Amino acid sequence: MTEHQQDAELDVAQNQQDAEPDVAPQNQQDAEPEIAEHQEEAEWNVAEWHGRLLVDRNGERIGKLQDVYVDVETDEPQFATVKEGFIGRHLTFVPLGGIKVGPESLEAAVSRQQVQDAPNIEQHGEELSQADESSLYHHYELNYTPPKTESGRRLARR
Numbered sequence: 001m002t003e004h005q006q007d008a009e010l011d012v013a014q015n016q017q018d019a020e021p022d023v024a025p026q027n028q029q030d031a032e033p034e035i036a037e038h039q040e041e042a043e044w045n046v047a048e049w050h051g052r053l054l055v056d057r058n059g060e061r062i063g064k065l066q067d068v069y070v071d072v073e074t075d076e077p078q079f080a081t082v083k084e085g086f087i088g089r090h091l092t093f094v095p096l097g098g099i100k101v102g103p104e105s106l107e108a109a110v111s112r113q114q115v116q117d118a119p120n121i122e123q124h125g126e127e128l129s130q131a132d133e134s135s136l137y138h139h140y141e142l143n144y145t146p147p148k149t150e151s152g153r154r155l156a157r158r
Helices: 003-048 110-117 128-140
Strands: 054-056 061-071 075-083 090-095 103-106 156-158
Touching: 061 090, 061 110
Parallel strands: 054 103
Antiparallel strands: 054 061, 061 075, 061 156, 075 090
16 A cells, blocks of 8 residues: 555545534534433323223223332333222232233233233232232242432332
8 A cells, every 4th residue: 555545545534533523513412302302202101091991911901000019210101000999908910010001900020820820919008029029020930139329229109
């Protein structure tokens, strides 16, 4: 390679490096509002889920969504409770991972039978016991590790 060719390649490389900083910040700035808007939209949708019909992955009715429980560390929705028309303080929990939002209902990624076979959880105020949380996660074959919080609980009702 001649000295002239090396200089030309160095000029091309330098021009590419000079151009990259101008492009990268613009792309980052463009992406940030989209992420924030999407997050706000997701939070708004969860607030609208109260009272909506919840069906299983086959379209079978589970019940009406009553409350949403979020992960205390990430504030992400993890479980919902459903109202099935019976009186009492027994809660039926349904995992929200993989939920599909439709025009008439919310479709959970589990079967109605899995929900019916879920452990019976008695409500004790706003929180579940650590043992109740663990049994829910294990029933639905989800990973459960207690958070490093004072209460040791992962879920909180919102």
